Amino acid sequence: MDEARYRTLLTSLETCLREAQEIRALLLVEVADMVGLQARLGYAASVDLMARLAGSFSTAVHGRGVVHKLGDGSFCVPVGGLRNPGHAMLAAQKLVREAEQTMNDMELALSPQMHVGIALYPEHASAADELLRKAQLTAVAARRRGVRALQFDESCAEQVTKPWALREAFASALQSGGLQLYYQPKVAIADGRPVGAEALMRWIQEGRTVATPDVFIPMAEESGLIHNTTWYALSVALREAAEWPRRDELGVAVNVTPGMLHHREFPDMVRSAVATWGVHEGGLTLEITEGAIIADFAQATARLRMLRDLGVRISIDDFGTGYSSLSYFKKIPAHELKIDKSFVFGMRQDAADRRLVETIVTLARQFGLSVVAEGVEDAETLQALAQIGCDYAQGYHFAPALDQQRFCEWVSQR
Numbered sequence: 001m002d003e004a005r006y007r008t009l010l011t012s013l014e015t016c017l018r019e020a021q022e023i024r025a026l027l028l029v030e031v032a033d034m035v036g037l038q039a040r041l042g043y044a045a046s047v048d049l050m051a052r053l054a055g056s057f058s059t060a061v062h063g064r065g066v067v068h069k070l071g072d073g074s075f076c077v078p079v080g081g082l083r084n085p086g087h088a089m090l091a092a093q094k095l096v097r098e099a100e101q102t103m104n105d106m107e108l109a110l111s112p113q114m115h116v117g118i119a120l121y122p123e124h125a126s127a128a129d130e131l132l133r134k135a136q137l138t139a140v141a142a143r144r145r146g147v148r149a150l151q152f153d154e155s156c157a158e159q160v161t162k163p164w165a166l167r168e169a170f171a172s173a174l175q176s177g178g179l180q181l182y183y184q185p186k187v188a189i190a191d192g193r194p195v196g197a198e199a200l201m202r203w204i205q206e207g208r209t210v211a212t213p214d215v216f217i218p219m220a221e222e223s224g225l226i227h228n229t230t231w232y233a234l235s236v237a238l239r240e241a242a243e244w245p246r247r248d249e250l251g252v253a254v255n256v257t258p259g260m261l262h263h264r265e266f267p268d269m270v271r272s273a274v275a276t277w278g279v280h281e282g283g284l285t286l287e288i289t290e291g292a293i294i295a296d297f298a299q300a301t302a303r304l305r306m307l308r309d310l311g312v313r314i315s316i317d318d319f320g321t322g323y324s325s326l327s328y329f330k331k332i333p334a335h336e337l338k339i340d341k342s343f344v345f346g347m348r349q350d351a352a353d354r355r356l357v358e359t360i361v362t363l364a365r366q367f368g369l370s371v372v373a374e375g376v377e378d379a380e381t382l383q384a385l386a387q388i389g390c391d392y393a394q395g396y397h398f399a400p401a402l403d404q405q406r407f408c409e410w411v412s413q414r
């Protein structure tokens with residue numbers, strides 16, 4: 001909709017609402033997944049469907065409101081003459097019921113979902129553009145909560161705008177160097193010697209954690225920021241690892257998300273990071289989850305081979321959680337398996353977990369892979385791992401992830 005038509009619409013909404021009696025509301029209907037709908041039905045049929053839906057909305061609010069088309073799959077309906085605010089909800093439900101009836105009559109194989117956001121005039125806003133915005137974000141909140149209709153309150157605004165605010169803050173932290181890498185030591189079980197560290201990203205501002213990586217890494221992946229995030233992790237990790245004491249004996253491991261593994265530019269990114277900071281043999285490990293590999297096995301193994309040929313070590317992270325079959329096992333071009341902490345946690349009490357870890361270690365041996373146990377929290381678990389013949393361990397028993405300075409001190413003290 002162009003600017004001029006939008007202005008006309010706002011004026012008409014405002015007039016409509018001002019002149020109506022009793023309780024007045026703006027109902028905003030969003031038809032879900034319009035792109036998918038057009039792809040399924042074809043353009044002409046979906047235009048026809050939208051016209052019929054508009055007709056059914058008119059029937060539903062008969063005499064109480066007028067239907068305006070806002071965009072593809074989006075309609076707004078100002079209604080008046082409602083006796084109490086609860087009646088706005090009834091009107092919204094009627095819109096959906098009437099639309100569903102229309103689609104039933106058309107015998108559509110798969111009817112699209114729709115959600116209605118309700119904003120009351122003038123309680124929620126007296127200006128039409130603000131009222132419309134509130135009804136829109138309420139429709140989005142309705143979809144997220146899986147309900148057909150929802151009336152605006154502050155929780156809707158928060159639910160919809162907060163993730164965006166967090167995304168923006170993350171993007172700006174990424175640009176201004178507001179993200180840090182912490183390093184969690186990895187030690188050889190046989191003699192307790194440090195062999196390197198896993199780089200774990202932290203987002204700390206004024207001594208407070210803004211969000212944990214479980215939140216901001218998936219967010220970066222969803223919002224197209226994972227490329228820059230990974231470049232940041234790779235370059236900071238290599239730059240800082242070059243300053244570690246006994247640096248030639250230590251390697252640094254960087255986590256790679258599934259999306260990044262398959263990213264077109266990833267091999268070039270790794271090549272240029274390695275060329276810029278110079279990495280000794282075994283100096284850089286990429287941790288890739290087992291789940292990411294088996295999701296697209298052929299493409300993932302081709303990628304891993306490329307990365308291996310750049311002189312990078314490959315570690316299969318969270319091993320044991322991805323249900324990969326034994327036939328995959330022999331084909332994965334990796335150097336290391338990292339047993340998921342959920343199995344390691346269970347080793348002390350659960351004989352089955354212990355046997356499982358033992359089996360993974362035996363299997364890895366036969367394929368020439370080294371094994372790291374993550375999440376080692378106590379001496380008993382460490383001892384059990386030593387008996388099994390596991391190579392390396394990482395976990396709170398040794399140290400949590402430490403900032404650069406503390407990690408260097410930790411290495412020096414060993």
Ligand code: C2E
Nearest residue numbers: 200201213214217233255256257375376377394395396397
């Ligand atoms: P992960 O790769 O499985 O990392 C191990 C997680 O376990 C880390 O959580 C670590 O702090 C935690 N941990 C280590 N030792 C212990 C222990 O003994 N006990 C317990 N209970 N936990 C332990 P963190 O740092 O919160 O990271 C969570 C996940 O976020 C990581 O899981 C990784 O998948 C992702 N991540 C972190 N930093 C990065 C990054 O720079 N890039 C990418 N792509 N992902 C990252």
Ligand code: CA
Nearest residue numbers: 198255287317
């Ligand atoms: Ca990891």
Ligand code: CA
Nearest residue numbers: 317318340374
């Ligand atoms: Ca892990």
